[in-house]
Amino acid sequence: MEENKIKKLKKIIVWIVQMLLFTIFAWAGFMKIFKPNDLPFPWIKDNVILVPITGIIDLLAAIGILFPSLLNNKSRLTVYSAYGIIVLMFSAIVFHIFREEAKDIGFNIFIIFAALFIAWSKKNKL
Template identity: 30%
Template sequence: MEIAYWIVAGLLALMYLYSGGIKLVQSQEKLAPMMAWAGTAVPMSGVRAIGLLEVLGAVGLILPPLVDVVPVLALVAAIGLLVLQLLAGLFHLSRHETKDIWLNVTLVVAAAVTVWLATAVWS
């Protein structure tokens, strides 16, 4: 189970480090082609906050169990990313952005599996 956790959590963390990182450092103009909502439907301060939550969630999936300090924080991070992605999916559905909803669904499933694995391994 622990190996499965590291595989799923590692892939999820990489995705969120990338996604959150670009939300933290890119300008609105550079984000617009990828995320039409960035800076328009959501102010840039909100985009930056989402990016920070994604990066912190990714770090929370990896760092606590890696250093074996309060590894249950990985479960908390996985739950946080699951909730974040559920809200993102609802946001995109409310804007009728159904073309790319598969990514939200995939990330919800991956986060849910990570929650389940973290529960099995560290709680």
């Protein structure tokens, strides 16, 4: 009986992290597409073409990290989305380092660990 409670708690934690990533990427995507001037990021004004492109990628990441698990439990697609988020965040880290904004990569590192957790948990069927 105790083992069932632990399994249930693990599933709840996975869903919370998925919802967190969904919320972050959905918000970022909508803001980059519809209200980029309201965002506080300095790179937005310097890279006007990159903003809507990353907005679309963010929205795809949001959809991919949550909806496959909601619909028919296609956890393999969620794992691929988590891998995509990891690649996206590594790209963002490189981008920030080249712009001499290395102090801003802490959030990207946090997202990488969250996405790694999702990929690991879905691969191991937690």
